[in-house]
Amino acid sequence: MRLFFAVWPDNAARAALAQHAIGPWPHGTRPIRDDALHLTLAFLGDVDEAVLPALEALGARLGQRCVPTRMRLTKFGHWNNGIVWAAPERTPKALTGLVAELRQGLAELGVESDTRRYKPHITLARRASHLPPLAPGAIVYPLDHLALVASEAGPTGQVAYRTLARWPLSGRKKRARSKPEAPPLG
Numbered sequence: 001m002r003l004f005f006a007v008w009p010d011n012a013a014r015a016a017l018a019q020h021a022i023g024p025w026p027h028g029t030r031p032i033r034d035d036a037l038h039l040t041l042a043f044l045g046d047v048d049e050a051v052l053p054a055l056e057a058l059g060a061r062l063g064q065r066c067v068p069t070r071m072r073l074t075k076f077g078h079w080n081n082g083i084v085w086a087a088p089e090r091t092p093k094a095l096t097g098l099v100a101e102l103r104q105g106l107a108e109l110g111v112e113s114d115t116r117r118y119k120p121h122i123t124l125a126r127r128a129s130h131l132p133p134l135a136p137g138a139i140v141y142p143l144d145h146l147a148l149v150a151s152e153a154g155p156t157g158q159v160a161y162r163t164l165a166r167w168p169l170s171g172r173k174k175r176a177r178s179k180p181e182a183p184p185l186g
Contacts, residue, residue, distance in 0.1 A: 063167030
């Protein structure tokens with residue numbers, strides 16, 4: 001079973017991402033279906049189903065500990081492998097923390113995941129020869145949950161995603177400790 005942890009966009013972000021290309025896509029481009037747009041947190045690859053309960057427990061624990069936030073997608077680009085992507089100018093600290101805790105939890109479970117520096121992005125299209133004309137402006141992408149997702153090949157070979165479990169991010173920001181007031185003079 002091919003699995004990954006992800007954050008799905010809300011309806012507003014999904015619509016904005018799907019309509020961000022204002023010109024025609026280059027010939028042969030395969031835009032990502034609206035319902036398949038997502039932010040990958042960790043790709044696990046093929047995982048034995050026996051590990052699912054431990055992955056679900058990890059997701060639940062992270063949901064309780066990690067803080068919801070949002071990111072502003074302001075960068076759009078095209079890689080040499082034909083992928084058109086959207087990314088934030090700056091990665092929110094809460095997202096960096098979530099990914100670090102997720103990777104640590106996966107390592108403790110003996111589940112392999114990517115160890116390269118995390119570069120958040122949303123894939124908008126594949127097989128593009130270049131970047132199409134795009135609408136100006138930022139897209140706000142809420143990071144308010146995480147999901148464990150199965151990637152399954154359909155009968156036509158097209159990949160379909162199935163959410164196995166989803167957890168809201170309900171942690172609270174740590175408050176800075178206030179300094180005790182100095183006693184009055186006199």
